[in-house]
Amino acid sequence: MWRNPLSSTDFVWAHIGIAARGLDAPYVIENSHRDSSAGRRAAVVGGSLAGLHAAALLRSDGWDVHVYERSAKLLDGAGAGIIAHPATLRFLTDVEGVPASSICCRATAIRTYGADGASVAEPSRDYLTTSWTALYRSLLASVGHDRYHLGHELVGIDPGPDSVSISFASGHTTRADLVVGADGIASTARRVLKAETTREYSGYVGWRGIVDPGLLDPEVASKLSQAISFGSSRDGHIVAYPIPKSGDSSQVMLNFVWYRNVAVGSEFDELMTDAGGVRRDVSLHNPRPSALAEMRASAEELGPDLANLVASTPKPFLQAVFDQFADQMAFGRIALIGDAASVARPHAAAGTAKAAENGRMLAQALRESNGNVQAALSRWEPGQLELGQQLIERSKALGESAQAALTWPTRDPASEFGLYGPGR
Ligand SMILES: Cc1cc2nc3c(=O)[nH]c(=O)nc-3n(C[C@H](O)[C@H](O)[C@H](O)COP(=O)(O)OP(=O)(O)OC[C@H]3O[C@@H](n4cnc5c(N)ncnc54)[C@H](O)[C@@H]3O)c2cc1C
Structure with missing residues (x-):
């Protein structure tokens, strides 16, 4: 059992509160905002982190929000580890009062593995880490299960002057004053709205996994449980860090992404192509046995500690890494957010923070526009396009140099994780 020290010590709550407030003023939801949005209906398409974040924010502002998710069952357990930037946690901690210690782990060192397999740990700024599942469960609780509609696959959007009608594969339709398209990298909303989109494969994939440290050599588990660790192989680099265990944040799990040039x-x-013979575009959770065997054998290149980590992963999964950018996020009463709008390579570890920030700024623009949805979206769009573009450019530069040099420049301050820039 690897305990999460955040859960057992008196983690100073103000610590995260102060960090979270660093970017901007904290949330204050005034009654006048509730009044202007009262009774107004918002439909959010896509019930993952971007969609839930936006829905929770709009709901707290008084919108009558419903989330429509294609999957027939809850997405629980779908993702892996996430670096928790201030923007990632801000709604949950500042508005909902969720203690950061209940959904985060902390890493206070950077550990760098050399080609000989030896490692050095150096103190770093505090990083809070969390898991996709912890965020999903917390945000879903804020939105409410009664407003979360599974088995609803968006197929059509029909914008009108005063509202938007959306239709689902089931034949069901609904109408809303505001539609938020949060349906991910292959967004149907984006396709239907004909947003000009560029997508480029980075030249590498990320093998990902979550491992119980109890399965590792205890000394290795101890090293990896306290730091953000970097290592390299002949075809890329790996990053690993502790995250809270799903359903029991007092325990630590280990998360990794191993980027390999392909x-x-x-x-x-x-x-x-997955074990069932289906060629996947972006990610697959059931790799072919031969691909898994090759990956596990190649992990020896990472040195004994990281090979131990990778080899102990029960269910590794794979994601191809892309840069993707849609040049439009606002379409009258319809907003595209999260991966539906833009996807940066994961090296700034800020995809979820960007999704949360898209939603936060959208809610803010709606509050400031006195109920005029189109005006709010027009005001909101330029800053969010710019945020997506800068994240793509910074992450691309980081990824290209790391995958060419086959190492992560841990001592270069420019390589720090962050949404608005290194460390921010
Ligand atoms: C290798 C890798 C590592 C990453 N690491 C990090 C990290 O450390 N930190 C971080 O912040 N981010 C990371 N990310 C990015 C992060 O996963 C996403 O950017 C973020 O979670 C936002 O996702 P989203 O909600 O916009 O999209 P998704 O999570 O893709 O959700 C889209 C949802 O829409 C639903 N949907 C799709 N089509 C329809 C439809 N037609 N109708 C209804 N519903 C539909 C889907 O079922 C899904 O639930 C990483 C990404 C990769 C590839």
């Missing part, structure tokens, strides 16, 4: 062509096509 050129476009037959090797990539085979890798992206």
